Amino acid sequence: MDILQYLPFDLPHPALLLAGVLEGTVLAAVLALTALGLSLVFGIMRVVNVAHGEFYMLGAVLAWFVTTWVASVTGGPPWLGFAVALVVAPVVVGAIAAAADWLVLKRLDYDPEATIVATIGLLYIIQQLALTFYGPDARPVVAPFDFRVQTPYFGYSGYKLVVVGAAIVLMLAVWLVLTRTRIGLVMRATQYDRETAQAFGIPVDTVYAGVFALGAGLAAIGAVLIVPIQQAHYLMGGDPLLLSFIVVILGGLGSLKGTLVAAVFIGLSDGLISTLYEPTLAKILATLLVAMVLVFRPQGLFGARAA
């Protein structure tokens, strides 16, 4: 007699579980990169960057421009344009972010409330500029390489698995920069105490511009990685912004470890709940979780307790 028939629930089919884990891992990887940018900016500058999702969108749109341009000029293979985009998009987006910091945020003296309103304005400006110059269509970017992995139940995009690997490498690099380099030390000192850092000769303004550029650049890299999977579209910044906020609140304010753990948790649970039940349910539960965390552990999972 089959013992499984006495279980009070049906076991999900292994195909569903596998699909959920795969999709969840890809989401977690990209989310970790994107949320890391938001978390860094908040942790060091105390700026809540509502325009973060638009930097992500800008990365994807630039990837389309760069790959199209490289393909038309050199006629080279897709990976060539993609490699150029992987460098150009984050640098350009970072430069735009640094300019926004210098033009807007610095002049508001990084006042937390004023910068929220300012970044909302930035969101609209970037989104409408993308609509004006890129247009309302979703455009595909050809994946740098494409192979299909056959599981026992279904096929899966090999490129998506490569995205996971690339995201891990990038996060390791960010961690090394923050903990092992002089630049990282300067950033951490600025985060710890802005005035004292300035008194010790740290150019705080430059550090802030650099951090804002780095945060935006991370979002842009995440978008370049994802755009062969999802297409570039001027409204694509909304979802990553919301998910990044969920991750940052769950993980704890300014805690990079918390951001990573929360990204993996939200990514995997979103993947599994989406495939086993409904994608909408996954979003409902994630938002509910944020509410619960704010009520019972307001500092987040890894955030420092209030003094």
Added chain:
Amino acid sequence: MTTDTDRRTLLKGAAAIGAVAAGAQLLPGTARYAQAQSSAPIKVGFQVHRTGIGAAYGRWYDRTTKAAASLINEAGGINGRPVEIVAEDDGTDPKRGAEVIEKFANLHECDVAFGTLFSHVVIGSAPRAGELKLPYFVVSEGHHVASGMLNRWTLQPGITDVRSQIQSMAPWISDNLGKKVTMVYPDFAFGHDHRKYFTEAIERLGGEVLEHIAIPPSETSFFKYLPKIPRETEVLYHVMVGPGVLTFVKEMGEYFGDSGPEIFGFIDSLEAVDIASPGLEFLEGSHFWEGYPRYAGEDQSEHDAFYRAAVGVDDNGASLSDPKDVSTYAHMFGCWETLHILKAGMEAADYRGPQDRQALIEAVEAMDVFPESRAHPQGSKLFNGRTHQAFGHQHISRVEGGRLVPVHRTSIFDTVYEDQTDYTKTSF
């Protein structure tokens, strides 16, 4: 600064996202002020999806509408008056759609409103058009006109509706592909029409729908929906809209490889997308519904050749000026045909101005046949004045060598169903 303040700051940011999302619907459009005099042109308010998830359709509805309007004007206009198209972007958003209707009636003083595709925008706009007593000619495919859900001021004479399309497709699917079907469709009114009418149709034929998979039209990632397709599925029936359609079909290919079920799609899933795009090779041999065949075949009619040239579409269904700019060929003919019906209706009603709007509706309700012609290049149609809905031929095409090749054309009578309403009995 304490962590507590930080948390509040962050929460304000999160609240701001909500405010931004709400505010996105309030972005101002461009307002054009124009004089309205009795000698002025006939103004057709064109509600167009210039932005939002319907933008690809909007671009081609716009081109088709302009081509039809200039053709009508070259031939002397309507009742000797030129036609002026007053276009307003509705953002593919029902709330803005209703605002646009308001602007047509009160700001631009248009004679009629016209052109909407996405069903949720039609359903959001039609009640306002009815209140303003503004004739509203939609080009939507949705079943909401013929179902009796809307009002006497809303008509769909230039394009067939989902219910009749499905009714004529289902026997072919059941005979040629299989009887155990899984449906993938967008989770809003248009997709719900597919769900209801295809499920009923296949059950009448002794088949069944094993699973209904509804996907939000703004979705960007589709893989997570695919494992819900039961393994005993014989036919996968897909219809998808929005900016993510190419991703949807590509991910379906990755999922199934060469070992999937038979695939029957509505061309909506690949409107404005090149069938020969990388990643779509697996579609070879699969079938699509087409309202109007995208590729000009050997049996192309002279009317199709004329219409294609006037709109600027090549034999592959792409723009003459950019072969990568693929049209929404299966749908956009509806704009062309509707404008010609509007001309015929206004001339029959001897339309002089807004006081004759009611007479215009009655004149269109009195129509019954649109013969195939330059004005109706897609083919002859029957019009039911009671339900305000047109009925026409439908096509099934097979993907062969990265092109769509028509394999079956239904008769108009395969698409006709009993009346569900009689708008002529309702008051103006």
